Amino acid sequence: MINSEEAIEELKKIVKQKGLKYTEQREIVLSILIHAEDHLSAEEVYNEIKTKHTDSNIGIATVYRALSFLEEVDLITSITFGSDGKKYESNAKSHHDHLICTECGKIVEFLDDEIEKRQERIAKKNKFKITNHSMQLYGTCEDCQ
Known part of the structure; x- marks a missing residue:
């Protein structure tokens, strides 16, 4: 950061x-x-x-x-x-991923250590070195459900 x-x-x-x-x-x-x-x-x-x-x-x-x-x-x-x-x-913020509501456009930032570790394991298993990534999960927020 x-x-x-x-x-x-x-x-x-x-x-x-x-x-x-x-x-x-x-x-x-x-x-x-x-x-x-x-x-x-x-x-x-x-x-x-x-x-x-x-x-x-x-x-x-x-x-x-x-x-x-x-x-x-x-x-x-x-x-x-x-x-x-x-x-x-x-990009000055520390790394994070996003939950994005497709109805109202609300964006929630999150970081999950398990997801980060799993990505590294998947990359290693496939002989990849991750240099950057972005995860965006789309759905509807509590207010729009």
Whole structure:
């Protein structure tokens, strides 16, 4: 797990390596996701910017471009909700998996040591070395059942 300052430094390093211009807009979008309690849609990120960064002039199209770039360079991840779009979170959090309600979109993060150990055993048995993984379990939450 990395902290906010480390994530921003990583962003600066990646932008420099790619020969791109560093933009405050990308930093603001990344910062919002690092500090977010929940997974946020692009519109929710945009609303946070309008609320917390009133002096910045960031449009919704810029938010979408920043999210796309940040996901491309693995600083954030997304969960796709079909026609409802994506929700984003920072990769600065420690590893976890997701339970996702297909009715209301609620996302519950969880970590289960037995599942993690079992994945390692399965990988070892099949002569694989896991470098990364994501588990998303879909169903309906208690409120939607």
